[in-house]
Amino acid sequence: MSRLSWNNPSVRSAVYQAVALAAVAGLAWFLVSNTLANLAARNIASGFGFLGREAGFAIGETPIRYGPQDTYARALLVGLLNTVRVAVVGIVLATLLGTLMGIARLSRNWLVAKLAAAYVELMRNTPLLLQLFLWYALITETMPAARQAVELLPGVFISNRGIKLPLPADHLGFDLAAAGFALAVVIALALAHVMRRRQQASGDVRPIGRWIAALLVGLPLAGWLAGGAPLDFDVPRLRGFGFVGGATLTPEYTALLFGLVVYTGAFIAEVVRAGIQSVDRGQWEAAESLGLRRGAVLRLVVLPQALRVIIPPITSQYLNLTKNSSLAVAIGYPDIVSVANTTLNQTGQAIEGVLIIMAVYLAVSLSISVLMNLYNRRMALVER
Numbered sequence: 001m002s003r004l005s006w007n008n009p010s011v012r013s014a015v016y017q018a019v020a021l022a023a024v025a026g027l028a029w030f031l032v033s034n035t036l037a038n039l040a041a042r043n044i045a046s047g048f049g050f051l052g053r054e055a056g057f058a059i060g061e062t063p064i065r066y067g068p069q070d071t072y073a074r075a076l077l078v079g080l081l082n083t084v085r086v087a088v089v090g091i092v093l094a095t096l097l098g099t100l101m102g103i104a105r106l107s108r109n110w111l112v113a114k115l116a117a118a119y120v121e122l123m124r125n126t127p128l129l130l131q132l133f134l135w136y137a138l139i140t141e142t143m144p145a146a147r148q149a150v151e152l153l154p155g156v157f158i159s160n161r162g163i164k165l166p167l168p169a170d171h172l173g174f175d176l177a178a179a180g181f182a183l184a185v186v187i188a189l190a191l192a193h194v195m196r197r198r199q200q201a202s203g204d205v206r207p208i209g210r211w212i213a214a215l216l217v218g219l220p221l222a223g224w225l226a227g228g229a230p231l232d233f234d235v236p237r238l239r240g241f242g243f244v245g246g247a248t249l250t251p252e253y254t255a256l257l258f259g260l261v262v263y264t265g266a267f268i269a270e271v272v273r274a275g276i277q278s279v280d281r282g283q284w285e286a287a288e289s290l291g292l293r294r295g296a297v298l299r300l301v302v303l304p305q306a307l308r309v310i311i312p313p314i315t316s317q318y319l320n321l322t323k324n325s326s327l328a329v330a331i332g333y334p335d336i337v338s339v340a341n342t343t344l345n346q347t348g349q350a351i352e353g354v355l356i357i358m359a360v361y362l363a364v365s366l367s368i369s370v371l372m373n374l375y376n377r378r379m380a381l382v383e384r
Contacts (some may be wrong), residue, residue, distance in 0.1 A: 079339030098268025123266035136255035164236035173227025180223030252333035275306035
């Protein structure tokens with residue numbers, strides 16, 4: 001009987017948790033029933049049946065085929081792909097920029113260190129939305145019109161309508177080259193994993209950089225040659241008041257991507273700087289005593305140890321970049337928030353629209369967290 005006594009901490013804990021769970025369930029029931037009653041009183045249908053209806057609106061940027069005659073579900077898929085396109089490219093570029101700036105902040109060159117510090121302080125202490133407005137205005141207001149576009153490189157034009165780039169023509173050779181590159185990446189990752197396990201087991205270190213470089217160049221080249229070695233490209237051409245052909249980086253996408261990269265890169269720079277400084281100074285001195293140059297010490301000794309400190313906070317910055325991409329609606333980029341807003345305005349399904357947005361960001365954020373946690377577990381110290 002003493003086990004069921006109120007003086008037993010386990011009993012009290014179970015009762016408190018049951019009461020809390022009942023309170024949450026009751027609150028959820030009240031909110032759901034009240035919402036359904038209000039919707040019924042206003043003759044507003046609930047549910048996600050509207051996703052199968054014709055959307056009837058156009059979207060400016062569509063990575064997949066889409067037209068106004070398609071369904072709301074396909075329109076939301078386009079918005080999701082646009083969000084992922086910004087998030088993935090932004091994470092890669094922000095990591096490169098942040099790492100470079102974080103290392104620059106610790107440079108022995110006074111000018112380099114101060115310029116990096118000025119960049120970090122300026123970007124971290126101004127609102128991201130304001131920066132997006134600035135970059136968008138600079139692109140649309142200061143760049144020349146399409147007929148006076150500047151040709152940066154052969155076939156690459158920049159104007160107030162964005163950046164026009166040449167594209168490989170639709171040919172088997174280019175498809176085989178892309179497949180060869182993907183295969184080379186897979187083989188290179190597998191080879192690096194095998195060599196790392198071999199080094200941990202026996203201490204035998206064999207350089208594989210040349211082999212990886214040969215794979216990344218050789219397999220795409222072999223695919224290109226096997227497909228007939230095509231040389232045709234879809235080059236942008238000026239026609240009327242704009243360009244036709246090629247690929248386009250629109251002002252909205254460019255401004256959003258640039259703003260997210262520059263803003264998040266400043267926070268990543270501080271994470272990298274703190275991670276490097278967390279490594280004991282004796283590690284630098286021991287490596288330098290072996291005759292290694294400062295750059296080699298940083299790359300081979302310090303950064304591998306600093307990664308264990310860097311990965312957890314840098315994961316938060318990746319999540320922030322992904323969620324901050326929702327500000328795209330302010331400059332007209334058709335991300336998931338923009339497309340969902342148009343959808344709920346036309347259908348009146350506000351609750352369902354908000355739930356879709358929440359589900360998308362939850363799924364993307366959890367995917368990033370899982371991948372980074374796996375990488376963090378792999379880099380963690382293993383006690384013997």
